[in-house]
Amino acid sequence: MILTSLQHIGRYGAISGNLSAAAEWLRQNDYQTLPDGRYSIDGDKVYALVQQYQTKSPDVCFPEAHRVYIDIQLIVSGKEIVEVCGAEGLAIKEPYKPDIEFFQSAAEVQKILLKPGYALILFPEDVHRPCLSESGIPEPVKKIVIKVAL
Numbered sequence: 001m002i003l004t005s006l007q008h009i010g011r012y013g014a015i016s017g018n019l020s021a022a023a024e025w026l027r028q029n030d031y032q033t034l035p036d037g038r039y040s041i042d043g044d045k046v047y048a049l050v051q052q053y054q055t056k057s058p059d060v061c062f063p064e065a066h067r068v069y070i071d072i073q074l075i076v077s078g079k080e081i082v083e084v085c086g087a088e089g090l091a092i093k094e095p096y097k098p099d100i101e102f103f104q105s106a107a108e109v110q111k112i113l114l115k116p117g118y119a120l121i122l123f124p125e126d127v128h129r130p131c132l133s134e135s136g137i138p139e140p141v142k143k144i145v146i147k148v149a150l
Helices: 006-015 017-028
Strands: 002-005 037-042 046-054 069-077 080-085 092-097 100-103 110-114 118-122 127-132 140-149
Touching: 002 006, 006 017, 006 118, 017 037, 017 046, 017 069, 017 140, 069 110, 110 118
Parallel strands: none
Antiparallel strands: 002 118, 037 046, 046 140, 069 118, 069 140, 080 110, 080 127, 092 100
């Protein structure tokens, strides 16, 4: 897991060409005005999902992990908590299906307040529970998740 400001996300392009393409797309595009939907950056290797929703309570969100993609999650407006932990010892709630697996809640997590100006880069070993309200009260969020093939 990497938490970084958007102004520094390009530094992580050295990890992979696909991650570099995602960072370049963020640098070159006015992603803040994009309507909800899927945006191809490099076919199925790198694409962005723009979504708007209300943050939720932990009882309706479950930790998830991916095997084929890195997630880059960034908030355009609003804020949310993202919990992150390792998969070791977690019970599976829903078995793997392309490209997501859900887990039961974890006892020990790192809580990250994700707000505009920052990106959270999550690798397959980073089980994460996004979309959580900060105060227990739902609030509107506009978010972009960039899927980056390994």
